[in-house]
Amino acid sequence: MESVLQSVQGFMYPxxxxxxxxxxxxxxxxxxxxxAGAFILASLExxxxxxxxxxxxxxxxxxxxxxxxxxxxxxxxxLGHPERSLEMYLTPHTESAMAMFGFVYLWYLMVVLVLExxxxxRKDIVLMWRESSGPTRWLYGAMALWSDNISPASLALxxxxxxxxxxxxxxxxxLLHGYVGFIFGSVKANPWWSTPLMPxxxxxxxxVSGIAAVMLVYMVTxxxxxxAFDMGCLDTVARYLFYAFMIDFSLEMLDLIHRIYxxxxxxxxxxxxxxxxxxxxxxxxxxxxxxxVPLGMLGLVQLVQLSEKARRRIYAMAGVLxxxxxxxxxxxxxxxxxxxxxxxxxxxxYKMNFATREGLLPAILLLILPFVILAVLIRLLPPxxxxxxxxxxxx
Amino acid sequence: MSGWLKDKGHLARMAxxxxxxxTAFLVFRWLMVPAGFGLYGHYRAGALDDAGARPLHxxxxxxxxxxxxxIVEARQGSRHARIGCxxxxxxxxxxxxxxxxxxxxxxxxxxxxxxxxxTNPWKPKGFPQVKVADHSDSGPCTACHKPHxxxxx
Numbered sequence: 001m002e003s004v005l006q007s008v009q010g011f012m013y014p015x016x017x018x019x020x021x022x023x024x025x026x027x028x029x030x031x032x033x034x035x036a037g038a039f040i041l042a043s044l045e046x047x048x049x050x051x052x053x054x055x056x057x058x059x060x061x062x063x064x065x066x067x068x069x070x071x072x073x074x075x076x077x078x079l080g081h082p083e084r085s086l087e088m089y090l091t092p093h094t095e096s097a098m099a100m101f102g103f104v105y106l107w108y109l110m111v112v113l114v115l116e117x118x119x120x121x122r123k124d125i126v127l128m129w130r131e132s133s134g135p136t137r138w139l140y141g142a143m144a145l146w147s148d149n150i151s152p153a154s155l156a157l158x159x160x161x162x163x164x165x166x167x168x169x170x171x172x173x174x175l176l177h178g179y180v181g182f183i184f185g186s187v188k189a190n191p192w193w194s195t196p197l198m199p200x201x202x203x204x205x206x207x208v209s210g211i212a213a214v215m216l217v218y219m220v221t222x223x224x225x226x227x228a229f230d231m232g233c234l235d236t237v238a239r240y241l242f243y244a245f246m247i248d249f250s251l252e253m254l255d256l257i258h259r260i261y262x263x264x265x266x267x268x269x270x271x272x273x274x275x276x277x278x279x280x281x282x283x284x285x286x287x288x289x290x291x292x293v294p295l296g297m298l299g300l301v302q303l304v305q306l307s308e309k310a311r312r313r314i315y316a317m318a319g320v321l322x323x324x325x326x327x328x329x330x331x332x333x334x335x336x337x338x339x340x341x342x343x344x345x346x347x348x349x350y351k352m353n354f355a356t357r358e359g360l361l362p363a364i365l366l367l368i369l370p371f372v373i374l375a376v377l378i379r380l381l382p383p384x385x386x387x388x389x390x391x392x393x394x395x
Numbered sequence: 396m397s398g399w400l401k402d403k404g405h406l407a408r409m410a411x412x413x414x415x416x417x418t419a420f421l422v423f424r425w426l427m428v429p430a431g432f433g434l435y436g437h438y439r440a441g442a443l444d445d446a447g448a449r450p451l452h453x454x455x456x457x458x459x460x461x462x463x464x465x466i467v468e469a470r471q472g473s474r475h476a477r478i479g480c481x482x483x484x485x486x487x488x489x490x491x492x493x494x495x496x497x498x499x500x501x502x503x504x505x506x507x508x509x510x511x512x513x514t515n516p517w518k519p520k521g522f523p524q525v526k527v528a529d530h531s532d533s534g535p536c537t538a539c540h541k542p543h544x545x546x547x548x
Contacts, residue, residue: 090424093437110416115409122405145412147405154402161406 037210290325
């Protein structure tokens with residue numbers, strides 16, 4: 001008790017002293033945000049036929065899938081008893097947003113992502129099936145559902161269905177991440193969270209992080225394969241990132257200004273928190289390094305004619321800073337919301353462990369895991385055209 | 396394949412896979428959800444019987460007051476009258492069922508009182524509190540206060 005109380009300053013209710021939600025719960029909205037953002041980027045290409053960002057289309061879908069598969073794991077680790085999580089599907093309570101969300105997750109995973117990827121890749125899968133042998137042959141056969149019809153008519157049909165899926169996929173992606181914001185925004189007892197803007201702010205920061213992640217993944221994979229970057233594509237993606245970031249930044253500032261102007265009974269306590277315990281993660285990392293700097297860099301590219309090399313560097317740096325900034329935003333929401341007392345008279349602090357079930361180590365592993373999955377997915381389903389029967393290589 | 400399914404064979408297979416998945420889920424659900432779930436509310440109806448089958452520990456104030464009418468009288472008008480008997484005496488259903496065989500021990504007239512009355516800033520203002528060390532010597536509180544009607548004078 002003594003040691004726990006050392007992290008407290010002022011007056012805390014007993015149940016507020018220790019934080020219940022740690023770094024894993026920070027990770028959860030971060031990963032789902034990447035999923036939603038990557039998917040929305042892919043959908044833009046598909047629905048609006050943006051030719052320029054085509055090289056990132058499949059990459060974005062695979063990135064979304066890799067992160068979606070990992071998204072529930074932080075929650076499982078946080079709650080313990082993964083075997084019980086199944087009960088949410090067996091006997092869901094219709095009044096629980098979290099229970100209902102389980103089905104949104106399944107819908108999004110199976111119907112939107114897996115189906116869309118399958119339809120888009122079907123031709124490649126069938127071709128790889130025909131060309132491979134041994135267990136790989138069996139694997140691709142299974143993925144093709146042992147149907148090797150790739151007649152133009154069937155592919156045209158796939159394309160039509162895929163487009164329809166994308167159209168329902170966009171609201172699904174909005175729902176997926178809007179929900180995560182809703183979970184926080186609807187906690188009426190917590191003034192740091194409780195605002196109807198929360199789902200929208202979460203959504204736009206999700207789009208921002210997803211676009212930045214796909215941009216970086218594209219750059220890394222192109223560099224890895226020793227291919228020239230498609231600068232037209234990169235410029236377009238970076239422009240989208242800039243626009244999405246502008247909207248996101250405006251929304252966050254709107255929220256901030258609204259809070260400052262409204263200055264309700266929680267304001268002084270929260271203001272104090274932002275100037276003390278959250279100063280580094282909120283003001284320095286999230287707003288300054290994670291938002292204003294990358295926004296300025298991306299804006300510079302829009303205004304000034306820069307060399308290709310300079311643009312590449314700027315995109316890489318802005319992308320990394322953006323991801324750090326969005327992660328910091330999740331951190332400040334989740335952790336910040338638990339640092340102050342509901343009495344507004346005291347503050348506690350978050351002590352992160354390292355190698356425990358909810359510590360830093362599992363969080364790092366859970367951040368690496370999606371990239372491992374992505375690497376496997378890319379091996380299995382190359383997003384670019386693979387050299388086949390001496391055909392030309394591109395992509 | 397022929398007819399209108401010609402170029403839709405793969406989609407039919409995928410649809411079949413989904414149909415299989417959904418059916419498997421429904422079967423699994425049917426197997427796993429315990430009988431009686433949702434009968435009275437969002438829980439397993441049998442849980443009520445399970446809870447009811449657990450041994451009782453408390454008899455409840457009404458039971459005590461049926462026999463100990465003298466105590467009821469003693470408590471009348473006192474601010475302790477609202478406190479359940481077993482809050483001080485502990486769970487006594489065994490005694491209530493067989494009063495002569497199970498004889499309760501009397502609560503400690505100091506430890507008990509201190510548990511509720513030691514000064515603590517988290518308690519509401521109107522709650523009677525004393526700094527025990529200043530208020531009395533080390534003897535039992537019951538030397539001055541009657542437990543069932545603690546007001547002196």
